[in-house]
Amino acid sequence: MSGKREDVLGWDEYFMSLALLSAGRSKDPNTQVGACVADPHNRIVGIGYNGFPRGCSDDRLPWAREGAYLDTKYPFVCHAEVNAILNAITRDLTGCRMYVALFPCNECTKIIIQSGIGEIIYLSDKYAATDSVRASKIMLDSSGTAYRQFVPSRPSLTIDFFTCRLHHD
Numbered sequence: 001m002s003g004k005r006e007d008v009l010g011w012d013e014y015f016m017s018l019a020l021l022s023a024g025r026s027k028d029p030n031t032q033v034g035a036c037v038a039d040p041h042n043r044i045v046g047i048g049y050n051g052f053p054r055g056c057s058d059d060r061l062p063w064a065r066e067g068a069y070l071d072t073k074y075p076f077v078c079h080a081e082v083n084a085i086l087n088a089i090t091r092d093l094t095g096c097r098m099y100v101a102l103f104p105c106n107e108c109t110k111i112i113i114q115s116g117i118g119e120i121i122y123l124s125d126k127y128a129a130t131d132s133v134r135a136s137k138i139m140l141d142s143s144g145t146a147y148r149q150f151v152p153s154r155p156s157l158t159i160d161f162f163t164c165r166l167h168h169d
């Protein structure tokens, strides 16, 4: 056997892929969000996706975006970032990084900052123009919490269950 494999996943690529894989569990028909928290030793300490609270049936609560407030998903859905933090194996996330598919809303951002997470790596910023995300950025800048967009080094990764391998271009 020759030398070691060189073209392994980078840490950012690895954790963002896990966040996206987690998003695959979301039943939200419009926006699936996944979040993964990594500690300074690059250990996964928490992972989550957006969904209704435990015990609240997906068949009873609405996934609609529009209509009367109580007929929409918004009052009910737990955001991916909150689930990742609540699922974490420790409460103190000082110095950890959060990988998340969508820039966090203002409510998640408060919780991220309070948890001690020091850096957010996000993929989509599709709600950048909203007051919620603008408030997030004000709080992150004020608190000195870093954030940066994930820049992929390859366009896609494919999980091939047949060959038991991960393929990429």
Ligand SMILES: O=c1ccn([C@H]2C[C@H](O)[C@@H](COP(=O)(O)O)O2)c(=O)[nH]1
Residues within 6 Å of the ligand: 028, 030, 031, 032, 033, 049, 050, 051, 065, 073, 077, 078, 079, 080, 081, 102, 103, 104, 105, 106, 108
């Ligand atoms: O910080 C966030 C912001 C939003 N989400 C979730 C909440 C909803 O399930 C979707 C957003 O739905 P839209 O149809 O795009 O309004 O994303 C989250 O998990 N974290």
Ligand SMILES: [Zn+2]
Residues within 6 Å of the ligand: 079, 080, 081, 104, 105, 106, 107, 108, 109
């Ligand atoms: Zn949120």
